[in-house]
Amino acid sequence: MAGHAADHTPAGDTAAAAGPGTVSGWAVRQPGPISSGPLVPVRRPAPEPGPDDLLLRVEACGVCRTDLHLAEGDLAPHRPATVPGHEIVGRVVAAGDTVTRFRVGDRAGGAWLRGTCGDCRYCRAGRENLCPASRYTGWDADGGFAGAALVPADYAYPLPDDQRATELAPLLCAGIIGYRALRRSALPPGGRLGIYGFGASAHLAAQIALSEGARVHVLTRSAQARELAVALGASSAAGAYERPPEPLDSAILFAPVGDLVPVALEALDRSGTLAVAGIHLTDVPALIYERHLFYERNLRSVTSNTREDGREFLRAAARIGLQVTVSPYPLSRAPEALADLAGDRVHGAAVLVPG
The missing domain is CATH 3.90.180.10 (Medium-chain alcohol dehydrogenases, catalytic domain)
Incomplete structure (x- = not known):
């Protein structure tokens, strides 16, 4: 590493x-x-x-x-x-x-x-x-x-x-919980992943996803974080409320900002999944069913981790040279x-x- x-x-x-x-x-x-x-x-x-x-x-x-x-x-x-x-x-x-x-x-x-x-x-x-x-x-x-x-x-x-x-x-923690969030996002092989917020956990989860062949799009308010995302191999990096350049199969919300839940859901392709990784989130605005959840889009939370998550992640981190x-x-x-x-x-x- x-x-x-x-x-x-x-x-x-x-x-x-x-x-x-x-x-x-x-x-x-x-x-x-x-x-x-x-x-x-x-x-x-x-x-x-x-x-x-x-x-x-x-x-x-x-x-x-x-x-x-x-x-x-x-x-x-x-x-x-x-x-x-x-x-x-x-x-x-x-x-x-x-x-x-x-x-x-x-x-x-x-x-x-x-x-x-x-x-x-x-x-x-x-x-x-x-x-x-x-x-x-x-x-x-x-x-x-x-x-x-x-x-x-x-x-x-x-x-x-x-x-x-x-x-x-x-x-x-950042690594382990990011790993669990990635698994909860149900990212398919070679899929399109959106990451909202790009701090400690996100920059590690992104590398796991990239190592597995995903295309990663980062959306965050920090210009410095966007630069890091591109340096690590993200296909794109833009502001948190911007639209990714292609529909997403999966997304992870790392920023503790409830306003981003409908933004991320709307960016999903049909049957896509959004995993919310934080232990705390500001209030989520009202969702409009047809815009945010229809076409079998999925919204999941992430709660802590198991020890097996930790063992799997640490093995993956060593293998890919995180x-x-x-x-x-x-x-x-x-x-x-x-x-x-x-x-x-x-x-x-x-x-x-x-x-």
Whole structure:
């Protein structure tokens, strides 16, 4: 996997420094607009791994739009003062007594999904992403905006030692959820795919689709993102509300903008499918049946991912040599990274790096 960093690659970092037995990072104190400062620095006792856990020394943690939704209150907090971050790359520094898949010193990844019941009808059918008892990193438990994090071993991913941590981090949510969204879009072999919004997740999903022979049309408001899309091989790149140059077999909406749902549906060919990839979406305008849904057009949501999605995607990423475009920030600048994400100023994926 090749990687590209934006011009503001970080210098030293002090936010992750802590005394013996403590870990420093950031927590969401009071959800609200980024300008209100919802992230506050925290220093807490180092977490102790349970029997099934890994304790990771964080090497890098991606900044996902879900983190922004949690900070700003679009997603209601599940617990007070939670440390966000669920694209965690780290080294195992301790493991619980029952853990056999990882050893101290291994590189491992912690992702959004961190727990399911394993026994409900969804889990038994291989659809654990729909488990009513599912739990999530950075929402139900502290995440990776810190110097260390706990990850349940059964939900961790082995990661290669020969890749930069900053390039691996976005794969663990942006990549995985983009992969699931691509599959939910029912893209046929050699099909025509429209991608609305072109950030961390979209630029990875586009490469998977291109590797499978698709023609990809990107529609996004960011001129810089359009340039990246063309550089990666997109057949066209235009404004978010423009019409693609040909009817689409499939489309994925990555931008959390409900106004784009009818726009994308109208761009579909007969029997086409639109997959909405975000965990949060602004209100969708009224749909006109004849314009947006007739001719058996399909509208699908995307909910989290299964661990098998993650394994499949990581294998595909390694096979095709996925190009990961990242903008690194020192952990001390986590609020700035979220603000840049909110303002569409991030090139590719934002990634936090502890010092």
